[in-house]
Structures are given as structure tokens and as C-alpha cells.
Amino acid sequence: MIKMNKIKNILSTPLIFVLLFIFNCLFTNNFASWYTVKSIITQSTSLALVAVGATFVIAAGGIDISLGSGFAWNAVLFALVLQWTESLPVAMLAALCSAGLIGLINGINVVKFRIQPMIATMAMMYILRAFAKVITNGATVRIHSKWLKEFCYTSFFNGILPIHFFIIIIPLVVVMIIVKKAPFGLYIEACGDNLEAAKTAGIRVVFNTVIAYMICNVLTAIGGIFDAGSVSSADPMALGILVEMDAIAATVIGGTSITGGKPNFIGTIFGVFILQIITIMINMNNISEQWSYVVSAVIIIIAVVIQNIKKIRGA
Amino acid sequence: MKNEIKHSLLGKINISSGLIALIAVILVGILFNPALFLSYQNIQNILRQTVTNALLAYGMAFVIICGSIDLSVATTLGLSGYIAMSLLPYSFPMAFIVTMLFGVVVGAMNGYLIAKINFPPMIATYSMQLLIKGIILVITNGITLKPQADNLIVKYFGHGMVLGFLPLGFVVLVVLYSICSYSLKNVPLIRNIYAVGGNEEAAKMMGVNVFKTKITAHIICSVLACLAGVNVAARTGAATAGAGDGYDMLAIASVVIGGISMSGGRGKFSGCMYGAMVVAILSNIFKLQNFLNAYWERAIIGMVLLAVLLTQVIINQDGLKNRLKKHI
Numbered sequence: 001m002i003k004m005n006k007i008k009n010i011l012s013t014p015l016i017f018v019l020l021f022i023f024n025c026l027f028t029n030n031f032a033s034w035y036t037v038k039s040i041i042t043q044s045t046s047l048a049l050v051a052v053g054a055t056f057v058i059a060a061g062g063i064d065i066s067l068g069s070g071f072a073w074n075a076v077l078f079a080l081v082l083q084w085t086e087s088l089p090v091a092m093l094a095a096l097c098s099a100g101l102i103g104l105i106n107g108i109n110v111v112k113f114r115i116q117p118m119i120a121t122m123a124m125m126y127i128l129r130a131f132a133k134v135i136t137n138g139a140t141v142r143i144h145s146k147w148l149k150e151f152c153y154t155s156f157f158n159g160i161l162p163i164h165f166f167i168i169i170i171p172l173v174v175v176m177i178i179v180k181k182a183p184f185g186l187y188i189e190a191c192g193d194n195l196e197a198a199k200t201a202g203i204r205v206v207f208n209t210v211i212a213y214m215i216c217n218v219l220t221a222i223g224g225i226f227d228a229g230s231v232s233s234a235d236p237m238a239l240g241i242l243v244e245m246d247a248i249a250a251t252v253i254g255g256t257s258i259t260g261g262k263p264n265f266i267g268t269i270f271g272v273f274i275l276q277i278i279t280i281m282i283n284m285n286n287i288s289e290q291w292s293y294v295v296s297a298v299i300i301i302i303a304v305v306i307q308n309i310k311k312i313r314g315a
Numbered sequence: 316m317k318n319e320i321k322h323s324l325l326g327k328i329n330i331s332s333g334l335i336a337l338i339a340v341i342l343v344g345i346l347f348n349p350a351l352f353l354s355y356q357n358i359q360n361i362l363r364q365t366v367t368n369a370l371l372a373y374g375m376a377f378v379i380i381c382g383s384i385d386l387s388v389a390t391t392l393g394l395s396g397y398i399a400m401s402l403l404p405y406s407f408p409m410a411f412i413v414t415m416l417f418g419v420v421v422g423a424m425n426g427y428l429i430a431k432i433n434f435p436p437m438i439a440t441y442s443m444q445l446l447i448k449g450i451i452l453v454i455t456n457g458i459t460l461k462p463q464a465d466n467l468i469v470k471y472f473g474h475g476m477v478l479g480f481l482p483l484g485f486v487v488l489v490v491l492y493s494i495c496s497y498s499l500k501n502v503p504l505i506r507n508i509y510a511v512g513g514n515e516e517a518a519k520m521m522g523v524n525v526f527k528t529k530i531t532a533h534i535i536c537s538v539l540a541c542l543a544g545v546n547v548a549a550r551t552g553a554a555t556a557g558a559g560d561g562y563d564m565l566a567i568a569s570v571v572i573g574g575i576s577m578s579g580g581r582g583k584f585s586g587c588m589y590g591a592m593v594v595a596i597l598s599n600i601f602k603l604q605n606f607l608n609a610y611w612e613r614a615i616i617g618m619v620l621l622a623v624l625l626t627q628v629i630i631n632q633d634g635l636k637n638r639l640k641k642h643i
């Protein structure tokens with residue numbers, strides 16, 4: 001019985017995705033093609049990276065709304081360092097280090113100083129977005145890197161499988177292995193479930209949660225670099241706007257409890273796909289883009305209601 | 316006896332952290348450029364800017380004390396300004412009533428999702444934000460609406476003066492403040508907000524109607540956001556789709572700077588007034604200087620927010636308290 005429940009939990013989000021997909025295959029012209037699947041994958045890559053990171057933090061009982069700004073700041077930093085040094089590894093390293101540092105500060109503020117996660121990261125959100133604008137004076141920074149551009153558009157098997165697929169899958173598999181096999185995953189879950197109990201049980205609460213924040217921010221930075229790399233420019237104004245909210249929404253649709261506890265990474269990825277398929281659905285049906293906000297809202301509400309249906313009946 | 320006095324003194328130190336921040340910010344302003352900062356026109360500007368911030372912060376305070384949060388205030392503000400301005404040419408009372416009704420509907424929907432369907436407050440109000448944003452864009456098509464200059468709301472709520480020197484908006488604010496803080500202490504339904512925010516289960520067992528209380532808090536928040544929307548439209552003389560962008564975070568910042576606990580159930584209502592003034596004065600000081608470009612503003616607000624939070628943590632932690640106890 002318990003096993004059945006577990007399977008249900010894991011499958012509920014993919015099921016919503018499959019239903020949406022079938023619905024579109026039936027009612028949207030030209031939807032049923034490999035090209036559509038490919039564009040769902042390519043367009044959700046950076047969001048998927050951010051969302052996997054956000055799932056870590058949310059599972060640890062926190063929340064990080066500085067991700068969208070961090071996304072922009074790290075991409076801008078990457079672009080600028082690349083301009084100054086003209087060396088890809090150095091630029092990469094600079095962006096990832098700054099992301100790690102941001103995660104460290106956020107984590108320490110939240111766990112060590114016990115500031116409410118939303119507020120601590122909100123302050124960070126302001127600071128990072130402003131820094132991204134200050135450092136560039138609000139202008140877009142161009143990225144001149146042939147290698148990066150080619151890397152972002154590589155595809156395998158005669159263009160059937162884009163590199164984006166692997167960029168989603170590899171971090172996902174690594175994270176899943178860490179969570180399932182290493183004690184770290186268990187510690188995070190314990191921190192998210194009950195911080196005091198975890199502390200009493202001898203888990204290094206501060207260390208583990210800070211690591212979760214750092215992983216989250218580093219994944220976000222990778223997403224930002226990838227996003228900027230694909231368009232060969234980093235725009236401090238537009239990059240990463242509302243990415244954090246989409247990531248949180250994807251996490252919740254994916255079945256990770258927003259109050260912390262067991263992370264559901266596969267669910268998160270499908271949550272991202274659901275958000276993306278809505279956008280594609282709106283576009284392909286020639287509905288004006290403004291409606292996508294309304295439809296996203298309705299779908300988020302429906303998804304959460306479906307997941308909470310047992311609770312509602314109980315209450 | 317002596318202990319009690321100590322405790323009350325320490326209690327006061329905790330409670331008025333918002334006031335301390337306000338005094339600090341005013342001092343910074345005076346030190347920075349006294350002639351400019353204390354000029355008649357500038358004080359008028361600060362009071363006007365405070366109105367929008369504070370209206371949102373009042374509502375946010377109710378919701379946060381209730382243990383919830385509202386991320387939809389910014390878009391509610393945008394749409395309500397638009398509704399008010401587009402209905403105003405027909406009839407003033409109708410415009411007012413429809414706008415306030417809109418607030419009630421949004422608040423009730425938020426409250427229903429959170430209290431009845433057990434939505435996480437952040438997700439419920441975030442999807443509401445998306446929904447309203449979509450509706451604004453669909454209705455307005457991104458076009459700015461400009462009310463006529465002889466428009467009643469613009470004339471009085473936006474630029475009207477009481478006794479020749481107080482902006483009418485500020486007077487409305489003070490009246491609302493007294494109503495809010497009175498009802499938080501004396502009206503049972505609204506007083507229950509503290510109980511629900513402090514411990515929902517305990518409140519339920521004591522016979523508090525949690526559902527009703529939460530919905531009330533959310534309705535108050537959204538209605539105040541609508542008033543803020545009318546205020547913004549009146550002050551700027553235009554209703555735009557993006558009018559409220561960023562105001563939600565400023566409201567939360569005001570509430571937190573005012574010393575109201577984000578975990579709910581604790582905090583004095585007066586705090587959010589101080590917090591709103593702190594945020595307004597900060598951005599005002601920023602506009603008076605010219606050695607940092609405009610992009611720094613948000614960074615500085617963020618840093619001040621972090622600094623205030625860390626100070627609060629340090630004050631509330633045992634360290635300083637014990638040190639103070641030894642001295643007193």
C-alpha cells in the first residue's frame with residue numbers, strides 16, 4: 001500500500017504533463033512532432049537547472065527568491081570577465097565562485113542568523129539585480145566566444161537530440177545519486193522536516209543547509225551562463241526576470257512540499273516541462289501572449305489542488 | 316519589581332526597532348544635505364511617497380501577522396488603478412465601489428485558496444499575481460490610461476491638501492492607521508489574526524474560526540492595495556499596466572523593517588508605518604544625491620534591509636540582551 005502511494009506521488013506530475021501533451025496532440029495543429037518535443041527541451045533548459053537547485057533549497061526548508069537576480073548577475077559577471085580576460089575557464093570559474101559565495105551568504109543569513117529565508121533572499125535579490133545593472137551601466141554585454149556558441153547549439157544523431165537534453169539530464173542524475181546514495185540527501189530532508197529534531201539528532205544543520213543553498217546558486221549560475229551563451233549576450237535588465245517564481249512553481253507542481261521535506265527532482269523537471277508546454281500551447285494556438293499568464297496561473301492552481309485532494313477531503 | 320521594570324525597558328527596545336531605523340534614516344538625510352532634505356517641497360514629497368508604501372505595508376502587516384503572505388498586491392494595485400480611472404468619467408461613487416469590490420474579490424479568492432484548499436500562501440498569491448497580470452495586459456493591451464486633469468480623485472486624493480500643508484493622502488493614511496490599530500486590539504474577528512498567526516492549531520482549539528480570520532486578513536490586504544492603486548494613479552496622473560512593479564517587495568521590506576515577525580503572530584502594528592517611512596525616505600535621499608547612479612538604489616535598499624535584519628537578530632539574541640541587563 002505504501003509502495004502504491006509512493007508510485008502515485010512520483011507519477012502524478014508526469015501524468016499531468018502527459019495529459020497536457022495528449023490534449024495538445026489532439027487539438028493543436030502541427031503539435032504532434034519531434035520538433036515540438038525538441039523545443040520543449042531546449043526552451044526549458046535553464047529553468048530546469050534553476051528549478052533543480054530550488055528543489056534542494058525548498059526541501060531543506062528554505063526558499064531562495066534571489067535566484068532570478070543571481071541568474072542575471074552571474075551571467076553578466078561571466079560575460080564581463082570573458083571580455084576582460086578572453087579566457088573561458090577563468091570567466092566560468094569567476095561566475096561559479098561568485099554563485100557559491102552568494103549561496104554561502106544566503107545560507108548563513110538563513111540558518112546561522114535565523115532570518116526568514118524569504119526576507120534574507122529578497123534583500124539579496126535587490127542587491128544582485130542592482131549590482132548587475134551597476135556593473136554594466138544597464139547595457140547589454142556581448143559574449144564573443146565561438147566555442148560557447150557552438151557548444152550551446154550542438155546536437156547529436158543528425159540534429160535529433162540537442163545538447164540541452166544532456167544539460168538537463170546530467171545534473172539531474174548527479175543530484176539524484178547524491179540524494180539517494182549519500183547521507184547528504186537524508187540530512188537535507190531531515191533539516192526540512194524538522195530543524196530542531198535534526199539538530200538534536202546530531203546533524204550539522206548549518207553546514208548542510210548552506211551546502212544546499214550553494215548547490216542551488218551554482219546550478220542557477222550554470223543556467224544563466226548557458227542562457228546568455230545561447231544568445232551571445234548578457235542583458236542585466238531582462239535576464240532571469242521571474243525565473244525564481246517559475247522555479248518555485250515548478251517545484252511545487254512537482255510535488256515537493258513548500259514547507260520542506262522530501263525532494264522530488266523528477267517531479268520538478270516535469271513541472272518545468274508543464275510550464276513550458278503551456279507557453280508553447282498558447283503560442284501555437286495563436287492566442288496572444290498575455291493569456292499565458294492567466295493559463296499558467298490556472299494550471300498551477302489545478303496542479304496543487306490535484307496534489308492536495310486527499311488533504312482537502314480529510315479536512 | 317525591579318525585574319519587571321527591566322523587562323518592560325527591554326521590551327520597549329525590541330518593539331521600537333522600526334522607530335530606531337526611522338530616526339537613523341532621518342539623521343542620515345539631515346547630515347547628507349540639510350537644506351535640501353528639510354525643505355518644504357521635499358517633506359511634501361516624502362509624505363506623498365509614504366502614502367503608497369504605507370497603504371500596502373498596512374495590508375501586508377495584517378497578512379504577515381496572520382502567518383501568511385501576499386505577493387499579489389503589486390498587480391492588484393496596477394489593475395485597481397486602471398479600473399478606478401476608467402470608471403471615473405461615469406460616476407465617482409461607482410468607480411470607488413467597484414474598485415473596492417475588486418479588492419474584496421481578490422482577497423477572498425486568496426483567502427479561500429489558502430485557508431480552505433490549504434495552498435501554500437506564496438504559491439496561491441503568486442498564481443493570483445500571474446492571473447491579475449494576465450487580465451491587466453489583456454484588458455489594457457499595454458496602453459496607458461490618462462485621466463482628465465479635473466478628475467475628482469486626481470484633484471483631491473493625488474494633489475489635495477488639508478490645512479494648506481498636509482497632503483490629503485497622508486491624512487487618509489493617519490485615519491486608516493488609527494482604525495487599523497484600534498481594530499487589531501479591540502475587534503474580536505481582527506484581533507484573532509494574532510492568535511491564528513501565532514499558532515493556528517491552538518487558535519482552532521480555542522474556537523477561533525481560522526478560515527474566517529484568514530479570509531478577513533486577506534480581504535483587508537487587497538482592499539488596501541486597491542486604495543494604494545487609486546493613490547498611485549492619482550499621484551502620477553496615469554494608470555499603467557506596470558504601475559505596481561516592485562511595490563510588493565517594498566511593502567514586505569517595510570513590514571520587516573518595522574519589526575513585525577515574518578513567522579506571524581508577533582509585532583506591533585505601528586512598526587509598519589515606521590518601516591514604510593524608512594523605505595520612502597531612503598529612496599528620497601537617494602534621489603537627492605548625484606554621485607551614485609540610479610541603479611544603486613535597489614542595492615542600497617537591499618543592504619539596509621539586511622543590516623536592519625542582522626541588527627534585529629543581534630538585539631533579540633541573548634548576547635546584547637544580557638549585556639543590557641547587566642547595565643540596567
